[in-house]
Amino acid sequence: MKKTAPSWMNDQAKKEWRRVLKLIIEEEKELEEKDFKTxxxxxxxxxxxxxxxxxxxxEGLTFETPNGYIQxxxxxxxxxxxxxxxxxxAKELGLTPASRSRMNRHKIYEKTEEFDEELEEMISDGT
Known part of the structure; x- marks a missing residue:
């Protein structure tokens, strides 16, 4: 697993890379090479x-233009x-509570082989 952030990222992005990658590793999630772009x-x-x-x-939410308009x-x-x-x-990476819940639900159903994809689509919120 690639563990270092791309060199072109700024410091804040690299810091977040390390934080998230640590969480992913601790939760024993698998990241494939194609997932690193996400x-x-x-x-x-x-x-x-x-x-x-x-x-x-x-600076505030607005500024005054040279003509005196607030934008x-x-x-x-x-x-x-x-x-x-x-x-x-974040949803794609399983970093939100709802996405983790869906991922865990799929794991449970895979183990019990009782997962009904059509029913799941009908009751899920589509996110």
Whole structure:
């Protein structure tokens, strides 16, 4: 298993890479080589979202244009998009309570061979 973050990542993304990879290893989840791109996406968007939040905390949500109009800072939209991607990849990696629950439910059904995919689709929330 590849354990080091890509060298091109910023320090915050690398720190999150180490934190998440440690959790994955502790929970004995398997990551294949193709899964590391999802982890990269998660970490990069985490760092981007964090940076936007830092800027918004210090600069505020809006700014005044040279013409005197009040506008939303670009970091609001950038941070929101990064957070959406962050949450989507967190689900893929099993980092949210709901995604872990679904993963565990599938493991239980696989062991008992009583899993009904059609029924599961009907009752699941689709996320």
């Amino acid at each position: 982890l990269e996406t998660y970490c990069v968007n985490y760092a981007k979202w964090l940076k936007c939040e830092e800027i918004l905390d210090s 939303q800072r670009p970091e609001v939209a950038i941070g929101n998009k990064a957070q959406e991607r962050l949450l989507a990849t």
